[in-house]
Amino acid sequence: MNRFKDSEHLLRVVGVFLVGVTLFLCLRAWFVPKSFGEFGHYRGDSLAEIAALPIIHAGHETCETCHTDVLEVKKAGKHANVNCEACHGPQAKHADDPGSVKPLLPDTSVLCARCHEASSAKPKWFPAVITAEHSMGMPCNTCHTSHSPKIQGDKK
Amino acid sequence: MNMSRRFFITLTGAAGIAWEHVLAGTPEISPNYKITDHWWAMLIDVDKCIGCGNCVRACAAENNVPEGFFRTWIERYQDDEHIQDPLVDSPNGGMNGFLPRAAGTGLTGNGVKEFFVPKLCNHCADSPCTQVCPVGATFTTPDGVVLIDEKYCLGCRYCVQACPYGCRYIHPEKNVAQKCTLCYHRITKGLTTACCEACPTGSRQLADLKNPNDPIHEFMKKHSVQVLKPQMATGAKVYYANLDGSVR
């Protein structure tokens, strides 16, 4: 030991460092989540957690399993590709429990204008009117049917 | 239009299975979903966007987005020959649609055009946001979606700084970064995203680049597409058709 007599204090420093590094490695083994690194540098479990978030919009396929009558009407008209929840809002709760959760019927005097109010920024092909002049506040379904908006007898 | 119909037909089978799963109360990644079989993207046709705000509202409802922040939003552009100087606005992210511009505030003169541009996370393949995350709280999934692990995020906000598109925000109560998940909880069950579901004109289309039957391949063949800020080289996977050069 005599050889290290004058460098002993330095060896003590090395010892302190080694203890520190060991502590760090233990901490690391203890605290890093088990699924970390499963797919990459992140917690693998988080994928399933995010995938498990609740669904709010049921999706039109779900709606159509019951509302086949509406589907038939819609398919024949201009709104064929407009999905149910685009107008009716999110309905997963209703799909889950159709008996007790009843959706509110939207007010067409407000609803239709969201899309069909004329604006210079809208594409030219899109049918739009200035509602104040066109219907003067009347609900659109006074004349149009929402699911197939063409007016009866209209040639167009 | 035609495209979206065909698209839905391909999904119906899987979606049916998934919905049963949801009803049964086991809403995880559905058993028929293989994570390595997909590479998700989105296609946006600017010419079809009518600025109705349906996507913004649907996204907010589906994902519980805090008020004043946006995972998707719509911008209204107006520009003329000076495409460096577009006039842009996005009142409340376009959530409630767009009122006509106040008189005298728009551009006049020749060549003025106006259009809407929906925005969302670009789910970049070489995403600068995941690159800078110090702890691995945000990452690209094997199916090409950039996600955030809210249980792991420190809230250091470096990713918010690194996103060139302004897609990230800090949740005011949870104090973690949030952004579009491409409705990962839906697409892994065969459903489309909430914004695509609610889009009345089919301006937005969820696309799976690994699916050979996805209509996006046919569309890309026939149309010019662009990504936002291509100079950033982020490998953005939200493709825009009919995008004007003034959009940034």
Added chain:
Amino acid sequence: MHLNFIYPNESELQWSILIVLYPFLTGLVAGAFILASLERVFQVAAVKPTYRLALLTALAFLLVAPLPLQLHLGHPERSLEMYLTPHRSSAMAMFGFVYLWYLMVVLLLEIWLDYRRDIVLLSRSSTGFLRVIYKIMTLGSDNISERSLHLDERVGWIITVIGIPSAFLLHGYVGFIFGSIKANPWWNSPLMPVVFIFSAMVSGIAAVMLLYMLLTKLRGFKIDIACVDTIAKYLFYIFIIDFSLEMLDLIHRIYEADESFRSLDFMVHTSLWIPHVIIQILLGTLVPIGILGATQVLPLAEHMRKKLYVIAGSLTMIGIFAMRWNVVIGGQLFSKSLLGYTTYTLHLGSREGLGTAIFLTILPLGILYVLVKLLPPWQHESLSLN
């Protein structure tokens, strides 16, 4: 620019004054250390009176440097993740390791080796609680034989040599955190780390110079003018390099005038005009460089020089703080759409407010006070005076 447009999520500013403080504090650490190494490695004997003070200053500021970061996190309790699962591609993740390396391997070890003889002597002479502290600091070894001290000197020298690139790394990497963000044109520059290193040296040297003059005055001793002259000379040279680099960056931006230029130029002429042009460049850089230059060429009296050094040093500190402010806050005042601007509101009492910032600026001085009491840096001086 007809209309102010920012992306909807940009209404909130992400990084506050605390993140301004962070590069400012680490800059002082790096600068103070480099001043200390002037004496040790480059044999500049004149600055010897500040050697130990510079090391203690670096330590005091280094201990506080991570606090502003910690306080601004949304989830401070998760900060350990930086050590446990550091993301290798993230510049920020490396902070923990660079910091630990610098604190443990460089600074603490160098101070310990340099002070070991004093610590052992103090552990023998002191009583009570202090004695316990000194005993712990000796790590249980009271060997202060000629040979062991000689060994300390050798090891200390090696650590200083390692320490210089480490100090560059510590602060250069802080610059890299900003410079590598391609989404932000105000930050995105390969010059950023270099500018950060040189501005760090400027601020650290100025801080130690001011602290030395202040503390010597307070203790009623005579300021070693040769020492202060030498420090001022180095400050002057490094300041000129720093200023040239910053101007190179500016001129390059103006000449290149890329897509972001009009937006940034507008910002510099409006919201950043006072903090950037007036405070940082004019008051905080050109004036102190002018004063320091004057002391180099004019035959000024000693008391005059001292006064000028104090003025120049103080302006330098303000200028470097303004530089950090303009980088961090300035980089967030414009929209990434390059079509609009936001503002930053500095609150007084909030967690990330002015009050916290002032506290975190004073705290290192408090720590320095304790350190100076515990490990008097004037040991040799007072011994020789006795």
